Amino acid sequence: MREPYKQSREEKQPFLLSELNQLTKFHFEHCPPYRDMMQKSNQQLTASTIEDVPFLPVQLFKMMDLVSISKEEIFKVLTSSGTTGQQVSKIFLDKETALAQTKALVTLMQPILGTKRLPMIIIDTKSVLKDRKSFSARGAGILGFSNLGRRHFYLFHDDMTVDWEGLNNFLEEHKGEKILLFGFTFMIWKYFYLEAVQRGIHLDMGDSILIHGGGWKKLQEEAVSNKKFKDALKSQFGIQSIHNYYGMVEQVGSIFVECSHGHLHTPVYADVIVRDPLSFEPLPYGQQGLIQVLSILPKSYPGHSLLTEDLGTILGEDDCPCGWKGKYFSVAGRIPKAELRGCSDTFAYGKKERE
Secondary structure: OOOOOOOOHHHHHHHHHHHHHHHHHHHHHHHHHHHHHHHHHHOOOOOOHHOOOOOOOOOHHOOOOOOOOOHHHHOEEOOOOOOOOOOEHHHHHHEHHHHHHHHHHHHOOOOHHOOOOOOEEEEEOHHHHHHOOOOEEHHHHHHHHHHOOEEEEEEEEOOOOOOOHHHHHHHHHHOOOOOOEEEHHHHHHHHHHHHHHHHHHOOOOOOOEEEEEOHEEEEEEEOHHHHHHHHHHHHHOOOOOEEEEEEEHHHHHEEEEHHHOOOOOOOOOOOEEEOOOOOOOOOOOOEEEEEEEEEEOOOOOOOOOOEEEEEEEEEEOOOOOOOOOOOEEEEEEEOOOOOHHHHHHHHHHHHHHHO
């Protein structure tokens, strides 16, 4: 797999466009609901630019099963997070897609973590991984990122309380070593950081690295910014390197990691476009709109080009002070649901006619 952040726009765009066009044709041939939607909305299967690659609204995966492989080939089923009663997305993976996503994750984290597996603290409970065939977004994230570490220590008991004794033993055992920590943003804050503050526990994790993502909406409601989050964890636990990432179960494996300057970056096998929430036209860099994510990884389901429910801004391309190539961007949060309903209804009407 290519190095994730070395290709300039001139090198990356033709490669991405060719791969994405192949995926559009593949899913058109192997996923009947996808074919119906492409035909009814008069989409061109061969795009001449990245912006022309047909996209699906991410909410469609909550409304219907979209799969481009036979039932026998289904290796894992991933489900998105959702509150009780909410519909969840179902994502069907075969072994080839699951392996490609694992390899991609390892490759894109190497500029931050290096090539050596580090002792790893997973800021979650092991019980999330009970069923090895079906995973929640949480479980899928843990399983993916656990490949980056060794000697895994799960920080929480099943009741989400911190195993302080186990943590102290782990830190003692790996004293002087660089440690990798992984978890979901809101859970790190609520169950680890606030618990440590309440108990007056300070730790020195030294030259450690924390990778975290998801759950920002709840934290923003509590007025916890990215900067406040980083500052608080550095102060409480001595964690020197903290990297947020943006990703979703509907395009698992394609994650956009924060660089040393706090920008989210697109790796060589993925891209983002920002679109006007009403016209869906691409917007210039610097303007906020709906984020579209593109990836060459999803082969078992038509998830290679998705319009998300998130607002973001592309800040630039190939010129981030960190030295990484590719587009770099920021995410502002979720758009109100009602504004997107029309978009998903347009794509889903083929489904209604078949029922």
